[in-house]
Amino acid sequence: MGYTAGQTKLEVDKTISKEEFQKLLKSAKVLGLDSYFLVLFGGNLGVRGGETVLLTPSDFRLEECIVTVPTLKKRGHVPPRMSVHVSRAFCGRMCELLSDGVWSPEERILARSTRWVRWKFQEIKARADVRRPISYHALRHYFGTKCYQATKDLVFTQMQMRHASLATVQKYQHLVEAREKAESLGLDDLE
Secondary structure: OOOOOOOOHHHHHOOOOHHHHHHHHHHHHHHOHHHHHHHHHHHHHOOOHHHHOOOOHHHEEHHHOEEEEEOOOOOOOOOOEEEEEOOHHHHHHHHHHHOOOOOOOOOOOOOOOHHHHHHHHHHHHHHOOOOOOOOOHHHHHHHHHHHHHHHOOHHHHHHHHOOOOHHHHHHHHHHHHHHHHHHHOOOOOOO
């Protein structure tokens, strides 16, 4: 694993690459819909494990590409539920998955515990042959990195990540800038 100047081992180890995300998603799809939702929500909504298990179909306003996510952190000015803007591709996939009418609007999609989230993610990771010691929270870091990389806007990334402090999301700025610098120098081994 390569590092650039100013980049810490912690920043690299806590996030995942696009290739790893695709492997996890493919593995989760084979394991079933619960597993697939788990990885899909983590990588596309940046939800924490406990927030994942609280999502209901009524939280998805797919025609507007918005998902209302419950916020577990009760600090400062962060409201109990916040809106996250999602991609059209994610909305289309969720429309397909939620349209079968299996869930009532207020029924939790993943009626599980945070312990189940940790256990299931380890199963998905093993099946995907991702051997690095990453947790489900790495999907949240993946989302934050993607969000900042697409917009280059720290305030927007802060809102999407539902962080109370702008300083917390600056790690995504540093990581993206380090990766872009490495790519411009022809160093591709950052992942």
